[in-house]
Amino acid sequence: MASTDIITIFDFGSQYTQLIARRIRRLNVYTRIVPHDTPLSEVEDSKGFILSGGPSSVYETSFPRYDPEILISGVPVLGICLGMQAIANQFGGRVRKGSIGEYGSSTVDIQYSGRIFEGLESQEKVWMSHGDSVEEVPANFKVLAISDGIAAAFADRERQLYGFQFHPEVSHTPHGNKMLENFIVAICGCRQDWTPANYIQETRERIRQQIGSSRSVAFVSGGVDSLVAYILVAGAGVGRVYPIFVNNGLLRKGEAHEVEERLRQLGINDLVCVDYSQMFLDSLKGVNDPEVKRQVIGDLFMRVQEDEMQKLGLDENTPLIQGSLYTDFIESGFGVGKVAQRIKTHHNIGSPLVQRRREQGLLVEPLRELFKDDVRYIGLELGLPEETIWRHPFPGPGLAIRMVGEVAPRRLDILREADWRYIEDLKNLGLYSQIWQAFAALTGVRSVGVMGDNRAYKEVAVLRAVTSEDGMTAEPFNFPQGVLQRISERIVNEVPDIGRVFYDTTPKPPATIELE
Numbered sequence: 001m002a003s004t005d006i007i008t009i010f011d012f013g014s015q016y017t018q019l020i021a022r023r024i025r026r027l028n029v030y031t032r033i034v035p036h037d038t039p040l041s042e043v044e045d046s047k048g049f050i051l052s053g054g055p056s057s058v059y060e061t062s063f064p065r066y067d068p069e070i071l072i073s074g075v076p077v078l079g080i081c082l083g084m085q086a087i088a089n090q091f092g093g094r095v096r097k098g099s100i101g102e103y104g105s106s107t108v109d110i111q112y113s114g115r116i117f118e119g120l121e122s123q124e125k126v127w128m129s130h131g132d133s134v135e136e137v138p139a140n141f142k143v144l145a146i147s148d149g150i151a152a153a154f155a156d157r158e159r160q161l162y163g164f165q166f167h168p169e170v171s172h173t174p175h176g177n178k179m180l181e182n183f184i185v186a187i188c189g190c191r192q193d194w195t196p197a198n199y200i201q202e203t204r205e206r207i208r209q210q211i212g213s214s215r216s217v218a219f220v221s222g223g224v225d226s227l228v229a230y231i232l233v234a235g236a237g238v239g240r241v242y243p244i245f246v247n248n249g250l251l252r253k254g255e256a257h258e259v260e261e262r263l264r265q266l267g268i269n270d271l272v273c274v275d276y277s278q279m280f281l282d283s284l285k286g287v288n289d290p291e292v293k294r295q296v297i298g299d300l301f302m303r304v305q306e307d308e309m310q311k312l313g314l315d316e317n318t319p320l321i322q323g324s325l326y327t328d329f330i331e332s333g334f335g336v337g338k339v340a341q342r343i344k345t346h347h348n349i350g351s352p353l354v355q356r357r358r359e360q361g362l363l364v365e366p367l368r369e370l371f372k373d374d375v376r377y378i379g380l381e382l383g384l385p386e387e388t389i390w391r392h393p394f395p396g397p398g399l400a401i402r403m404v405g406e407v408a409p410r411r412l413d414i415l416r417e418a419d420w421r422y423i424e425d426l427k428n429l430g431l432y433s434q435i436w437q438a439f440a441a442l443t444g445v446r447s448v449g450v451m452g453d454n455r456a457y458k459e460v461a462v463l464r465a466v467t468s469e470d471g472m473t474a475e476p477f478n479f480p481q482g483v484l485q486r487i488s489e490r491i492v493n494e495v496p497d498i499g500r501v502f503y504d505t506t507p508k509p510p511a512t513i514e515l516e
């Protein structure tokens with residue numbers, strides 16, 4: 001990336017670190033993420049530095065240390081949340097745990113604008129997520145914004161040090177992009193010349209370096225992630241890439257046939273389709289814990305992949321292509337740094353067999369630095385059809401993590417019928433394209449009802465529909481009046497084993513988008 005300007009983000013274990021990078025890349029500025037303890041000498045080509053948030057506290061002995069030279073290098077620095085507290089702590093400010101934390105939407109009063117808040121209002125809505133606060137700013141620092149009497153932003157303009165206690169990178173800070181642009185362009189002086197086409201070119205070069213002329217295998221699911229990963233590798237000028245679609249028995253109604261048809265329409269004529277439904281269902285008998293479900297499914301996928309590679313005459317050292325996203329790594333506790341927390345283990349990230357292949361350098365994951373919407377932009381650049389690009393996300397473990405409790409064939413059939421009717425209604429009402437992700441799930445609870453004057457004791461389903469830009473944060477979709485009642489009535493009337501339907505209104509955070 002010698003031809004473009006670079007912003008370096010030091011990762012302190014935040015769930016939002018890659019989201020900061022994504023926002024900056026949307027400004028057409030190249031961004032790289034490095035561990036928090038990376039020395040200044042390794043990133044001296046940067047036009048600016050960002051210190052991410054994280055789960056630690058600066059006053060704890062476990063606080064992740066970083067090179068203090070970063071803050072006196074003369075390169076502009078922006079600290080976000082924990083990053084702001086780290087700056088304050090280094091220069092003699094006081095950081096304390098608040099009597100209560102700030103989590104969720106808040107309003108900050110901007111006291112001094114300057115370049116960092118140029119073009120913004122005197123009051124701005126922002127997203128807070130912190131338990132510690134800067135109670136006393138260091139000498140020579142000026143408070144730029146306050147929230148509930150506490151410093152929400154500060155700066156030492158002479159040393160070009162800035163701090164935000166809030167998160168400008170999330171969509172719930174409406175003008176966060178403008179704040180980041182002010183820092184990246186106005187303060188750091190970055191040129192806005194990095195594009196998805198650059199990313200495709202650079203990624204394919206990395207792929208060529210990783211696998212050369214070796215043959216490889218790509219397991220495609222019909223979703224945009226695995227498809228874009230396959231196309232990136234197939235177009236990189238490497239050896240032959242074998243595309244395989246696995247029916248694991250955890251798909252939605254009619255999905256196996258639909259995916260096969262869609263992939264062939266896209267010109268993937270050498271697609272191999274295999275059915276391992278019974279093996280997956282047998283292995284999940286009696287499994288209730290969602291983490292165990294994910295591990296079982298992840299290990300089975302690896303075994304299936306090895307079996308299919310043997311059938312193709314490929315050995316165990318054949319590179320395997322995955323459409324893993326950075327979101328998967330973050331939630332699985334495998335972020336860039338060493339202090340990320342595990343939220344839930346994604347089947348394609350954390351199972352022992354997957355980790356072993358990754359350590360051996362046999363996993364090709366060209367999307368591992370990207371979020372879902374990044375992948376969609378790359379897909380558009382590659383010429384994929386809109387229907388494929390905007391298909392709602394569907395998890396690799398499928399319906400197994402959309403039902404609390406055991407994954408049994410009968411429950412899968414019930415869920416398929418409910419989910420199919422829900423999605424069909426959303427499409428018929430013109431709502432599907434307004435929603436980031438929607439699905440039905442089974443709660444594992446049974447409820448008493450009355451049907452035809454008789455007592456009924458049936459499954460309770462929950463409907464989920466969220467809006468989001470990247471999957472890191474999400475808000476429940478606000479349905480037009482009467483729509484949920486109509487969908488609920490249809491499901492209860494047409495799916496005999498469901499007696500009650502709820503709508504999940506919990507945002508992310510504190511919930512995740514999927515049920516498990």
